[in-house]
Amino acid sequence: xxxxxxxxxxxxxxxxxxxxxxxxxxxxxxxxxxxxxxxxxxxxxxxxxxxxxxxxxxxxxxxxxxxxxxxxxxxxxxxxxxxxxxxxxxxxxxxxxxxxxxxxxxxxxxxxxxxxxxxxxxxxxxxxxxxxxxxxxxxxxxxxxxxxxxxxxxxxxxxxxxxxxxxxxxxxxxxxxxxxxxxxxxxxxxxxxxxxxxxxxxxxxxxxxxxxxxxxxxxxxxxxxxxxxxxxxxxxxxxxxxxxxxxxxxxxxxxxxxxxxxxxxxxxxxxxxxxxxxxxxxxxxxxxxxxxxxxxxxxxxxxxxxxxxxxxxxxxxxxxxxxxxxxxxxxxxxxxxxxxxxxxxxxxxxxxxxxxxxxxxxxxxxxxxxxxxxxxxxxxxxxxxxxxxxxxxxxxxxxxxxxxxxxxxxxxxxxxxxxxxxxxxxxxxxxxxxxxxxxxxxxxxxxxxxxxxxxxxxxxxxxxxxxxxxxxxxxxxxxxxxxxxxxxxxxxxxxxxxxxxx
Ligand code: BES
Ligand code: ZN
Ligand code: ZN
Numbered sequence: 001x002x003x004x005x006x007x008x009x010x011x012x013x014x015x016x017x018x019x020x021x022x023x024x025x026x027x028x029x030x031x032x033x034x035x036x037x038x039x040x041x042x043x044x045x046x047x048x049x050x051x052x053x054x055x056x057x058x059x060x061x062x063x064x065x066x067x068x069x070x071x072x073x074x075x076x077x078x079x080x081x082x083x084x085x086x087x088x089x090x091x092x093x094x095x096x097x098x099x100x101x102x103x104x105x106x107x108x109x110x111x112x113x114x115x116x117x118x119x120x121x122x123x124x125x126x127x128x129x130x131x132x133x134x135x136x137x138x139x140x141x142x143x144x145x146x147x148x149x150x151x152x153x154x155x156x157x158x159x160x161x162x163x164x165x166x167x168x169x170x171x172x173x174x175x176x177x178x179x180x181x182x183x184x185x186x187x188x189x190x191x192x193x194x195x196x197x198x199x200x201x202x203x204x205x206x207x208x209x210x211x212x213x214x215x216x217x218x219x220x221x222x223x224x225x226x227x228x229x230x231x232x233x234x235x236x237x238x239x240x241x242x243x244x245x246x247x248x249x250x251x252x253x254x255x256x257x258x259x260x261x262x263x264x265x266x267x268x269x270x271x272x273x274x275x276x277x278x279x280x281x282x283x284x285x286x287x288x289x290x291x292x293x294x295x296x297x298x299x300x301x302x303x304x305x306x307x308x309x310x311x312x313x314x315x316x317x318x319x320x321x322x323x324x325x326x327x328x329x330x331x332x333x334x335x336x337x338x339x340x341x342x343x344x345x346x347x348x349x350x351x352x353x354x355x356x357x358x359x360x361x362x363x364x365x366x367x368x369x370x371x372x373x374x375x376x377x378x379x380x381x382x383x384x385x386x387x388x389x390x391x392x393x394x395x396x397x398x399x400x401x402x403x404x405x406x407x408x409x410x411x412x413x414x415x416x417x418x419x420x421x422x423x424x425x426x427x428x429x430x431x432x433x434x435x436x437x438x439x440x441x442x443x444x445x446x447x448x449x450x451x452x453x454x455x456x457x458x459x460x461x462x463x464x465x466x467x468x469x470x471x472x473x474x475x476x477x478x479x480x481x482x483x484x485x486x487x488x489x490x491x492x493x494x495x496x497x498x499x500x501x502x
Pocket of ligand 1: 352354355382469470
């Protein structure tokens with residue numbers, strides 16, 4: 001979708017649809033909506049008077065203009081109560097509008113900035129939110145829909161124009177739009193990777209996609225092969241790959257905005273391209289969802305695309321340990337003991353707790369590369385959905401300062417987070433009789449135990465663990481979230497890197 005800013009009056013604009021807006025409780029619209037209302041002979045005001053349009057959040061009313069305007073249709077979007085209106089509402093509304101207008105005959109849409117100048121929102125931020133929401137709301141995964149797809153299903157808005165009546169404001173709004181588009185596109189890239197079936201996205205394919213993105217974006221890419229991992233002693237990561245015919249890959253992407261030593265931040269993402277559970281095999285029901293057990297890797301890879309485009313003055317490395325978790329003849333068996341890169345021995349009690357086994361070596365690798373802070377992102381535990389549902393993701397840390405920065409970055413992205421405790425009492429649960437630690441606890445506190453497993457690998461390095469297993473896949477469209485892979489955490493990671501760059 002092409003998103004643009006143009007100077008002029010919305011009421012005079014030529015497009016397939018003009019989108020105007022209305023706060024709840026307003027009886028006589030002003031501004032751009034008022035001008036469109038006047039051109040329509042007061043049609044919007046009369047519908048408000050009749051009670052057919054109330055401006056409630058989510059209310060969308062399509063009017064036909066029958067020659068009164070250059071545009072044949074006007075969509076009146078309810079903004080809800082002015083006091084509840086914020087950038088998250090703008091982003092969600094924009095996504096919902098784009099989905100609503102997905103129909104034959106709608107190719108060009110023109111709108112006000114849904115908040116530039118209203119509701120007290122920063123105009124550039126509002127323009128960004130409109131663009132971001134539009135790109136995110138326009139997303140669909142149609143790659144494998146071949147014959148039999150109706151044309152209606154394929155209708156797309158080609159152009160969205162934000163019409164601004166003060167010409168002097170256009171440049172600033174354009175900057176907001178550009179940022180919104182690139183954040184939206186990076187998120188959609190992560191969604192494409194996560195929605196891909198595992199036979200179309202093996203660890204090798206994922207590494208290839210990272211490589212191609214890096215080449216497009218001017219980011220350095222290195223892919224460690226099994227032999228490289230063996231040389232580095234990544235026995236924990238390799239133990240997960242043993243049951244699969246697909247070779248594991250460890251992707252490293254480096255962005256240098258400062259050009260210093262080491263890295264200000266490492267973004268580490270779990271890349272299990274399919275998680276059967278291994279020998280501790282999962283039940284058949286819903287196992288197909290485990291094609292998305294690599295959304296952490298997808299997020300860190302996609303975040304690098306946006307970071308490279310935004311060019312913050314910060315040095316960032318993304319690390320994605322990628323493998324399948326399969327129960328093949330060579331697979332790791334419960335009770336096996338492996339040695340991780342940092343020398344720690346791990347007794348593998350449950351081969352389905354594989355995410356922590358690949359992440360611990362990736363965290364050690366981040367430290368070897370000189371990371372001064374580490375954020376890992378993973379679909380680590382089913383328990384996080386029991387605790388938090390699909391409303392927010394879990395944040396666990398050894399450093400309150402870094403966690404606060406991650407939380408601020410998430411809030412700016414419209415992604416909700418919730419902190420879970422890391423009391424030392426939980427360490428008990430991972431004690432093993434035969435090795436330095438085991439990979440699962442007994443029962444209870446599953447998400448905390450997952451983080452507790454990783455904590456000693458981070459050691460003294462400030463570290464934040466994001467458990468996104470509750471939010472990474474959505475069962476329906478909702479605001480900026482699209483059905484299927486949601487793309488959660490991509491914009492949080494980008495905002496974080498940008499904030500660290502000053
Ligand atoms: N990939 C799963 C976690 C998961 C579950 C993600 C549901 C998304 C939806 C992870 O590898 C796993 O299987 N974790 C186990 C850990 C347990 C064995 C301690 C789990 O959550 O059951
Ligand atoms: Zn698992
Ligand atoms: Zn998993």
